[in-house]
Amino acid sequence: VVAMSKKFAIDLYFDVISPYSFILFESLLAYRTQWPMEVNLKPVGLAHIFKAAGNQAPAIAVPGKGPYMHKDVNRLARYYNIPLKFREDFLTVITTKSSLNANRLIAAVKLEQPEKAEAVARALFRRFWIDRSDIFDTKDFVEVLTACGVRDVTRLVSSLSSDAVKEVMKQNTDAALETGCFGAPWTVLHLSNGKRESFFGSDRLHIIGHMMGQKFDGPLPAKL
Amino acid sequence: QICTMSRNHIIKLYYDIISPYSFIGFETLLRYRVVWPIDVVLKPICLGGLFKDVGNPPPVTTCDAKAVYMAKEVQMIARHYGIPLNMPKNFHDYVLKASTVDACRLILATQKLLPDKTEEVSRQLFDRFWIDNLPVNREDDLLSCLKKAHVESPDKFIEKIKEPEIKDQLKKNTKEAQDLGAFGLPWIEVTKAGGGSEIYFGSDRLPIIGEFIGQSYHGPLRHLSLF
Numbered sequence: 001v002v003a004m005s006k007k008f009a010i011d012l013y014f015d016v017i018s019p020y021s022f023i024l025f026e027s028l029l030a031y032r033t034q035w036p037m038e039v040n041l042k043p044v045g046l047a048h049i050f051k052a053a054g055n056q057a058p059a060i061a062v063p064g065k066g067p068y069m070h071k072d073v074n075r076l077a078r079y080y081n082i083p084l085k086f087r088e089d090f091l092t093v094i095t096t097k098s099s100l101n102a103n104r105l106i107a108a109v110k111l112e113q114p115e116k117a118e119a120v121a122r123a124l125f126r127r128f129w130i131d132r133s134d135i136f137d138t139k140d141f142v143e144v145l146t147a148c149g150v151r152d153v154t155r156l157v158s159s160l161s162s163d164a165v166k167e168v169m170k171q172n173t174d175a176a177l178e179t180g181c182f183g184a185p186w187t188v189l190h191l192s193n194g195k196r197e198s199f200f201g202s203d204r205l206h207i208i209g210h211m212m213g214q215k216f217d218g219p220l221p222a223k224l
Numbered sequence: 225q226i227c228t229m230s231r232n233h234i235i236k237l238y239y240d241i242i243s244p245y246s247f248i249g250f251e252t253l254l255r256y257r258v259v260w261p262i263d264v265v266l267k268p269i270c271l272g273g274l275f276k277d278v279g280n281p282p283p284v285t286t287c288d289a290k291a292v293y294m295a296k297e298v299q300m301i302a303r304h305y306g307i308p309l310n311m312p313k314n315f316h317d318y319v320l321k322a323s324t325v326d327a328c329r330l331i332l333a334t335q336k337l338l339p340d341k342t343e344e345v346s347r348q349l350f351d352r353f354w355i356d357n358l359p360v361n362r363e364d365d366l367l368s369c370l371k372k373a374h375v376e377s378p379d380k381f382i383e384k385i386k387e388p389e390i391k392d393q394l395k396k397n398t399k400e401a402q403d404l405g406a407f408g409l410p411w412i413e414v415t416k417a418g419g420g421s422e423i424y425f426g427s428d429r430l431p432i433i434g435e436f437i438g439q440s441y442h443g444p445l446r447h448l449s450l451f
Contacts, residue, residue, distance in 0.1 A: 053287050053288075053289045053290075054286070054287040054288070054289075055286065055287045055289070055290065056286075061280075061286075062278065062279060062280040062407050063279070064278050064280070064405060064406075064407040065280075065407055067405065068405055068407070068423075068425060071423075072424075072425070075422075075432060076432065078435070079431065079432055079435055177289075180289050180292055180293050181289065182287055182289035182290050182293065198293075199297075200293060200297070203426075203428035206304065206443075207300060207301070207304055210304070218431065218441070
């Protein structure tokens with residue numbers, strides 16, 4: 001007897017430059033074995049979200065938030081068993097570099113080899129947040145795609161500013177904003193009655209689970 | 225007879241009545257006294273003053289999407305914890321025009337005159353604003369809360385809040401929070417019985433606080449809700 005239970009669709013809007021996005025990405029996906037859900041990865045450009053919503057990066061808007069975030073994230077790393085750690089030059093990175101291409105890379109892979117999208121997203125998160133190296137240039141993307149066993153590496157990397165990839169990013173951003181997004185990570189849970197519930201940040205798994213009739217028992221081992 | 229004297233971990237809670245997440249943090253942290261070896265020290269502060277000093281605008285004023293989201297999420301989280309919180313329809317106006325400074329001074333006055341009632345007076349103020357959606361800035365509002373908290377000679381407390389000692393204490397508490405790095409509320413400082421302290425922002429960090437003091441998080445403990 002096969003029990004066909006319907007899965008809840010969850011759209012996960014994230015930017016790889018966002019530490020709480022990494023935490024939610026791993027902690028939510030770890031529950032795939034327990035919760036009846038289908039997680040759709042939706043990379044977005046956080047800078048675009050901020051601009052459209054009239055918001056700012058927290059560390060920039062309120063200087064005191066920067067040191068707290070470092071402490072909070074480095075501490076959550078222990079709780080979630082994800083060894084992420086802030087780079088010392090994080091503030092410089094977010095004011096001088098852009099993560100847009102890293103997120104476009106995930107979108108590009110999702111278009112052509114969707115089964116590899118999660119691995120590529122994970123590899124980018126790891127590279128910046130655990131290895132603490134760069135995710136901004138062609139050589140970074142080539143290394144990441146090669147390590148993930150993606151085909152047509154050169155062509156994919158050169159497709160990042162193509163209309164097709166830009167269109168996916170625009171669709172993701174518009175969809176996020178339409179559900180009230182002002183930052184990352186942003187989660188949209190599609191309920192069986194056609195309604196949608198949206199959540200900001202990585203602290204809402206107990207409520208997301210509850211809405212699917214499930215229980216959050218704390219972090220499960222991340223797939224690192 | 226062997227007597228084991230184990231010291232509790234000390235948790236300082238910095239809060240303001242105007243802050244919905246402070247209400248949630250206040251109720252849930254106090255609930256955890258039943259299952260964790262903690263003492264909770266109540267430290268009301270002036271959030272408006274803190275925001276100004278650290279250059280942080282109130283979240284509902286920064287971007288519309290945040291205001292919309294906060295209104296919805298605060299109710300959602302509160303219900304998860306069994307707190308029947310309702311977002312006041314005119315919250316944005318209240319944040320900009322009215323003030324909970326006197327409400328916080330009343331808590332401090334109670335801490336001075338009748339310390340055992342500090343928690344109950346705080347609760348009545350929170351309940352009035354966040355459940356009944358009634359103002360807490362006028363003398364009659366404060367008297368109503370004192371009466372509900374069964375505080376005798378409430379007029380004495382109303383007079384007390386006008387004293388320089390109380391005004392100074394509120395400023396002192398606010399500065400204390402700021403010196404601990406606070407940019408918003410609730411702000412929590414945990415000092416372990418064996419030494420060592422950590423600070424936390426918001427009402428979402430109970431599991432992490434538990435980990436710091438070697439205790440397990442037991443969920444919302446809704447059965448301990450006072451509502």
